[in-house]
Amino acid sequence: SVAYFNGDFIKVDDAVMPLEERGLQFGDSVYEVIRVYNGKPYTLIEHLQRLLISSESIMLASPNVMELEELVLQGIDKLQMQSGTIYLQITRGSASRNHEFPIDAHQNLMAIWKVDEGVISTPDQGVKLKSFPDERWKKCFIKSTCLLPNVLAKEKAKRKGCYEALLIRDAEIKECSAMNVFIVKDGVVKTPPADQSILNGITRQKVLSLASQNGLLTSETVLTIEDIEVADEIFITSTTKELIPVTQVDNFIIGNGKLGENFSLIHRLYKEDVIRECGA
Numbered sequence: 001s002v003a004y005f006n007g008d009f010i011k012v013d014d015a016v017m018p019l020e021e022r023g024l025q026f027g028d029s030v031y032e033v034i035r036v037y038n039g040k041p042y043t044l045i046e047h048l049q050r051l052l053i054s055s056e057s058i059m060l061a062s063p064n065v066m067e068l069e070e071l072v073l074q075g076i077d078k079l080q081m082q083s084g085t086i087y088l089q090i091t092r093g094s095a096s097r098n099h100e101f102p103i104d105a106h107q108n109l110m111a112i113w114k115v116d117e118g119v120i121s122t123p124d125q126g127v128k129l130k131s132f133p134d135e136r137w138k139k140c141f142i143k144s145t146c147l148l149p150n151v152l153a154k155e156k157a158k159r160k161g162c163y164e165a166l167l168i169r170d171a172e173i174k175e176c177s178a179m180n181v182f183i184v185k186d187g188v189v190k191t192p193p194a195d196q197s198i199l200n201g202i203t204r205q206k207v208l209s210l211a212s213q214n215g216l217l218t219s220e221t222v223l224t225i226e227d228i229e230v231a232d233e234i235f236i237t238s239t240t241k242e243l244i245p246v247t248q249v250d251n252f253i254i255g256n257g258k259l260g261e262n263f264s265l266i267h268r269l270y271k272e273d274v275i276r277e278c279g280a
Protein backbone atom coordinates (compact mmCIF):
# COMPACT_ATOMS: atom_id res chain seq x y z
CA SER A 1 0.00 0.00 0.00
CA VAL A 2 0.95 3.64 -0.31
CA ALA A 3 -0.46 6.86 1.11
CA TYR A 4 -0.51 10.55 0.30
CA PHE A 5 -0.65 13.58 2.56
CA ASN A 6 -0.80 17.20 1.35
CA GLY A 7 1.48 16.85 -1.63
CA ASP A 8 3.71 13.92 -0.71
CA PHE A 9 3.51 10.19 -1.16
CA ILE A 10 4.22 8.59 2.22
CA LYS A 11 3.91 5.27 4.06
CA VAL A 12 0.47 4.52 5.48
CA ASP A 13 1.80 4.47 9.04
CA ASP A 14 3.98 7.58 8.76
CA ALA A 15 3.09 10.03 11.53
CA VAL A 16 2.03 13.05 9.54
CA MET A 17 -1.18 14.17 11.23
CA PRO A 18 -1.03 16.71 14.04
CA LEU A 19 -3.13 15.78 17.07
CA GLU A 20 -5.17 18.93 16.70
CA GLU A 21 -6.86 18.10 13.47
CA ARG A 22 -10.51 18.74 12.67
CA GLY A 23 -11.20 15.43 11.00
CA LEU A 24 -9.90 13.73 14.11
CA GLN A 25 -11.47 16.00 16.74
CA PHE A 26 -14.81 16.78 15.09
CA GLY A 27 -15.26 14.35 12.22
CA ASP A 28 -15.10 17.58 10.20
CA SER A 29 -14.25 15.87 6.93
CA VAL A 30 -15.57 14.02 3.92
CA TYR A 31 -14.29 10.96 2.11
CA GLU A 32 -14.66 8.48 -0.75
CA VAL A 33 -13.79 4.86 -1.37
CA ILE A 34 -13.07 3.79 -4.93
CA ARG A 35 -12.40 0.33 -6.28
CA VAL A 36 -9.72 -0.55 -8.82
CA TYR A 37 -10.17 -3.40 -11.28
CA ASN A 38 -7.54 -4.39 -13.78
CA GLY A 39 -5.48 -1.32 -12.93
CA LYS A 40 -8.38 1.07 -13.57
CA PRO A 41 -10.58 2.93 -11.09
CA TYR A 42 -14.24 1.98 -11.62
CA THR A 43 -16.78 4.87 -11.72
CA LEU A 44 -14.05 7.30 -10.64
CA ILE A 45 -15.77 10.44 -11.90
CA GLU A 46 -19.01 9.53 -10.11
CA HIS A 47 -17.09 9.13 -6.85
CA LEU A 48 -15.21 12.42 -7.29
CA GLN A 49 -18.42 14.25 -8.14
CA ARG A 50 -20.00 12.90 -4.98
CA LEU A 51 -16.95 14.09 -3.03
CA LEU A 52 -17.62 17.54 -4.48
CA ILE A 53 -21.24 17.39 -3.30
CA SER A 54 -20.14 16.19 0.15
CA SER A 55 -17.54 18.99 0.42
CA GLU A 56 -19.96 21.70 -0.63
CA SER A 57 -22.58 20.35 1.76
CA ILE A 58 -20.28 20.93 4.74
CA MET A 59 -19.06 24.32 3.49
CA LEU A 60 -15.64 22.99 2.58
CA ALA A 61 -13.99 24.60 -0.47
CA SER A 62 -14.55 22.25 -3.42
CA PRO A 63 -11.71 19.97 -4.38
CA ASN A 64 -10.43 20.16 -7.94
CA VAL A 65 -11.84 17.03 -9.56
CA MET A 66 -9.19 16.91 -12.28
CA GLU A 67 -6.36 17.15 -9.75
CA LEU A 68 -7.92 14.41 -7.65
CA GLU A 69 -8.33 12.23 -10.72
CA GLU A 70 -4.66 12.75 -11.51
CA LEU A 71 -3.69 11.89 -7.92
CA VAL A 72 -5.76 8.70 -7.92
CA LEU A 73 -4.08 7.56 -11.14
CA GLN A 74 -0.60 8.44 -9.83
CA GLY A 75 -1.06 6.20 -6.79
CA ILE A 76 -2.32 3.32 -8.93
CA ASP A 77 0.70 3.77 -11.15
CA LYS A 78 3.13 3.97 -8.24
CA LEU A 79 1.93 0.64 -6.85
CA GLN A 80 1.33 -0.90 -10.25
CA MET A 81 -2.02 -1.69 -8.63
CA GLN A 82 -4.14 -4.19 -10.51
CA SER A 83 -6.86 -4.63 -7.92
CA GLY A 84 -7.58 -2.80 -4.70
CA THR A 85 -9.22 0.16 -3.03
CA ILE A 86 -8.46 3.86 -2.78
CA TYR A 87 -9.51 5.93 0.22
CA LEU A 88 -9.66 9.71 -0.23
CA GLN A 89 -10.31 12.11 2.63
CA ILE A 90 -10.47 15.89 2.85
CA THR A 91 -10.64 17.55 6.25
CA ARG A 92 -11.13 21.19 7.22
CA GLY A 93 -7.54 21.19 8.41
CA SER A 94 -5.29 21.35 11.43
CA ALA A 95 -6.08 24.01 14.01
CA SER A 96 -6.24 24.63 17.72
CA ARG A 97 -9.47 23.00 18.94
CA ASN A 98 -12.42 25.33 18.54
CA HIS A 99 -15.81 24.51 17.06
CA GLU A 100 -16.05 27.44 14.65
CA PHE A 101 -14.13 27.17 11.40
CA PRO A 102 -10.46 28.16 11.74
CA ILE A 103 -9.60 31.31 9.77
CA ASP A 104 -6.15 30.36 8.57
CA ALA A 105 -6.21 26.56 8.41
CA HIS A 106 -5.85 24.86 5.07
CA GLN A 107 -7.54 21.59 4.16
CA ASN A 108 -5.75 18.32 4.70
CA LEU A 109 -5.97 16.00 1.72
CA MET A 110 -5.04 12.39 2.28
CA ALA A 111 -5.31 9.18 0.36
CA ILE A 112 -4.52 5.51 0.86
CA TRP A 113 -4.14 2.93 -1.90
CA LYS A 114 -4.43 -0.72 -0.86
CA VAL A 115 -3.70 -3.58 -3.16
CA ASP A 116 -5.75 -6.77 -2.79
CA GLU A 117 -6.17 -10.10 -4.50
CA GLY A 118 -9.15 -8.90 -6.47
CA VAL A 119 -11.47 -11.65 -5.33
CA ILE A 120 -14.70 -10.20 -4.01
CA SER A 121 -16.52 -13.21 -2.71
CA THR A 122 -20.27 -13.36 -2.96
CA PRO A 123 -21.58 -15.53 -0.12
CA ASP A 124 -23.55 -18.25 -1.91
CA GLN A 125 -25.70 -18.80 1.16
CA GLY A 126 -26.70 -15.15 1.39
CA VAL A 127 -26.21 -13.12 4.57
CA LYS A 128 -28.36 -12.10 7.52
CA LEU A 129 -29.32 -8.54 8.45
CA LYS A 130 -30.42 -7.26 11.83
CA SER A 131 -32.67 -4.21 11.98
CA PHE A 132 -31.87 -1.27 14.26
CA PRO A 133 -33.29 2.22 14.71
CA ASP A 134 -31.35 4.66 12.53
CA GLU A 135 -29.60 6.86 15.08
CA ARG A 136 -27.65 8.94 12.60
CA TRP A 137 -28.12 12.63 11.80
CA LYS A 138 -30.44 13.96 9.09
CA LYS A 139 -27.86 14.54 6.35
CA CYS A 140 -26.70 11.05 5.52
CA PHE A 141 -26.40 11.96 1.83
CA ILE A 142 -23.10 13.58 2.81
CA LYS A 143 -20.26 11.08 2.91
CA SER A 144 -18.75 12.49 6.08
CA THR A 145 -16.42 10.71 8.49
CA CYS A 146 -18.92 11.16 11.36
CA LEU A 147 -19.44 7.41 11.33
CA LEU A 148 -19.89 6.54 15.00
CA PRO A 149 -23.59 5.52 14.68
CA ASN A 150 -22.67 3.41 11.63
CA VAL A 151 -19.79 1.77 13.47
CA LEU A 152 -21.95 0.96 16.51
CA ALA A 153 -24.78 -0.46 14.40
CA LYS A 154 -22.39 -2.64 12.42
CA GLU A 155 -20.75 -3.96 15.58
CA LYS A 156 -24.12 -4.74 17.19
CA ALA A 157 -25.21 -6.59 14.06
CA LYS A 158 -21.97 -8.56 14.04
CA ARG A 159 -22.42 -9.52 17.70
CA LYS A 160 -25.82 -10.95 16.76
CA GLY A 161 -24.20 -13.07 14.07
CA CYS A 162 -25.40 -10.79 11.27
CA TYR A 163 -23.48 -9.36 8.34
CA GLU A 164 -24.99 -5.88 8.39
CA ALA A 165 -27.34 -3.60 10.30
CA LEU A 166 -30.51 -2.52 8.51
CA LEU A 167 -31.29 1.01 9.64
CA ILE A 168 -34.95 1.98 10.13
CA ARG A 169 -36.14 5.56 10.59
CA ASP A 170 -39.79 6.61 11.05
CA ALA A 171 -40.76 3.02 10.16
CA GLU A 172 -38.96 3.36 6.82
CA ILE A 173 -36.08 1.17 5.72
CA LYS A 174 -33.13 3.42 4.86
CA GLU A 175 -29.89 1.53 4.22
CA CYS A 176 -27.28 -0.55 6.01
CA SER A 177 -24.37 0.84 8.04
CA ALA A 178 -22.15 0.89 4.96
CA MET A 179 -24.29 -0.47 2.10
CA ASN A 180 -27.52 0.37 0.27
CA VAL A 181 -30.45 -2.02 0.23
CA PHE A 182 -32.66 -3.42 -2.56
CA ILE A 183 -35.87 -5.46 -2.38
CA VAL A 184 -37.21 -7.41 -5.35
CA LYS A 185 -40.97 -8.01 -5.31
CA ASP A 186 -42.97 -9.42 -8.24
CA GLY A 187 -40.08 -8.67 -10.59
CA VAL A 188 -39.73 -5.01 -9.54
CA VAL A 189 -36.31 -3.94 -8.21
CA LYS A 190 -37.08 -1.49 -5.40
CA THR A 191 -34.81 0.70 -3.28
CA PRO A 192 -35.42 3.62 -0.92
CA PRO A 193 -35.37 7.06 -2.60
CA ALA A 194 -32.05 8.92 -2.46
CA ASP A 195 -33.19 11.86 -0.36
CA GLN A 196 -31.10 13.42 2.42
CA SER A 197 -31.59 10.39 4.68
CA ILE A 198 -29.32 7.96 2.83
CA LEU A 199 -26.03 7.93 0.98
CA ASN A 200 -26.78 7.74 -2.74
CA GLY A 201 -24.42 4.85 -3.37
CA ILE A 202 -22.51 4.78 -6.63
CA THR A 203 -23.17 1.04 -6.73
CA ARG A 204 -26.87 1.73 -5.99
CA GLN A 205 -27.04 4.10 -8.99
CA LYS A 206 -25.21 1.61 -11.18
CA VAL A 207 -27.54 -1.23 -10.18
CA LEU A 208 -30.61 0.90 -10.94
CA SER A 209 -29.34 1.86 -14.38
CA LEU A 210 -28.10 -1.63 -15.31
CA ALA A 211 -31.39 -3.17 -14.17
CA SER A 212 -33.55 -0.79 -16.18
CA GLN A 213 -31.26 -0.92 -19.24
CA ASN A 214 -31.78 -4.67 -19.21
CA GLY A 215 -35.53 -4.53 -19.12
CA LEU A 216 -36.16 -4.91 -15.38
CA LEU A 217 -38.66 -2.63 -13.69
CA THR A 218 -37.10 -0.42 -11.02
CA SER A 219 -38.66 1.78 -8.39
CA GLU A 220 -37.18 4.26 -5.91
CA THR A 221 -39.84 4.12 -3.26
CA VAL A 222 -40.44 4.16 0.48
CA LEU A 223 -40.01 0.66 1.92
CA THR A 224 -41.02 -0.65 5.34
CA ILE A 225 -40.59 -3.85 7.33
CA GLU A 226 -43.80 -5.12 5.68
CA ASP A 227 -41.94 -5.05 2.37
CA ILE A 228 -39.28 -7.27 3.94
CA GLU A 229 -41.89 -9.77 5.07
CA VAL A 230 -43.24 -10.23 1.54
CA ALA A 231 -39.95 -9.74 -0.35
CA ASP A 232 -38.98 -12.25 -3.02
CA GLU A 233 -35.33 -11.21 -2.86
CA ILE A 234 -33.17 -8.75 -0.95
CA PHE A 235 -29.63 -7.68 -1.66
CA ILE A 236 -27.24 -4.98 -0.47
CA THR A 237 -24.62 -3.01 -2.41
CA SER A 238 -21.40 -1.06 -2.01
CA THR A 239 -18.24 -0.23 -3.90
CA THR A 240 -16.05 -2.62 -1.91
CA LYS A 241 -18.57 -5.46 -1.46
CA GLU A 242 -20.33 -5.09 -4.82
CA LEU A 243 -23.66 -6.97 -4.49
CA ILE A 244 -24.37 -9.28 -1.54
CA PRO A 245 -27.53 -11.41 -1.38
CA VAL A 246 -29.57 -11.38 1.83
CA THR A 247 -31.53 -14.45 2.89
CA GLN A 248 -32.63 -13.42 6.35
CA VAL A 249 -33.68 -10.15 8.06
CA ASP A 250 -34.27 -10.52 11.80
CA ASN A 251 -36.46 -13.65 11.94
CA PHE A 252 -37.78 -13.46 8.39
CA ILE A 253 -36.43 -15.87 5.84
CA ILE A 254 -36.40 -14.09 2.49
CA GLY A 255 -37.96 -15.82 -0.50
CA ASN A 256 -37.11 -19.47 -0.12
CA GLY A 257 -33.83 -18.76 1.69
CA LYS A 258 -31.85 -19.25 -1.50
CA LEU A 259 -30.24 -16.79 -3.90
CA GLY A 260 -32.78 -15.13 -6.17
CA GLU A 261 -32.71 -15.13 -9.95
CA ASN A 262 -32.92 -11.33 -10.17
CA PHE A 263 -29.95 -11.04 -7.84
CA SER A 264 -27.95 -13.45 -9.99
CA LEU A 265 -28.86 -11.55 -13.15
CA ILE A 266 -28.05 -8.10 -11.75
CA HIS A 267 -24.84 -9.41 -10.18
CA ARG A 268 -23.77 -10.74 -13.58
CA LEU A 269 -24.68 -7.42 -15.26
CA TYR A 270 -22.53 -5.62 -12.70
CA LYS A 271 -19.54 -7.89 -13.31
CA GLU A 272 -19.99 -7.40 -17.06
CA ASP A 273 -20.07 -3.63 -16.59
CA VAL A 274 -16.81 -3.76 -14.63
CA ILE A 275 -15.22 -5.67 -17.49
CA ARG A 276 -16.66 -3.25 -20.04
CA GLU A 277 -15.33 -0.22 -18.11
CA CYS A 278 -12.02 -1.58 -16.81
CA GLY A 279 -11.19 -4.50 -19.11
CA ALA A 280 -10.92 -8.13 -18.10
Ligand code: PMP
Residues within 6 Å of the ligand: 033, 150, 175, 176, 177, 178, 179, 180, 199, 200, 201, 202, 203, 204, 237, 238, 239, 240
Ligand atom coordinates in the same frame (compact mmCIF):
# COMPACT_ATOMS: atom_id res chain seq x y z
N1 PMP B 1 -24.48 3.69 2.48
C1 PMP B 1 -23.51 3.99 3.36
C2 PMP B 1 -23.90 4.55 4.68
C3 PMP B 1 -22.16 3.77 3.02
O1 PMP B 1 -21.20 4.08 3.90
C4 PMP B 1 -21.84 3.21 1.76
C5 PMP B 1 -20.44 2.88 1.35
N2 PMP B 1 -19.49 3.73 1.77
C6 PMP B 1 -22.88 2.93 0.88
C7 PMP B 1 -24.19 3.18 1.27
C8 PMP B 1 -22.60 2.39 -0.50
O2 PMP B 1 -22.09 3.40 -1.32
P1 PMP B 1 -21.18 3.08 -2.59
O3 PMP B 1 -21.95 2.15 -3.46
O4 PMP B 1 -20.99 4.42 -3.23
O5 PMP B 1 -19.92 2.47 -2.08
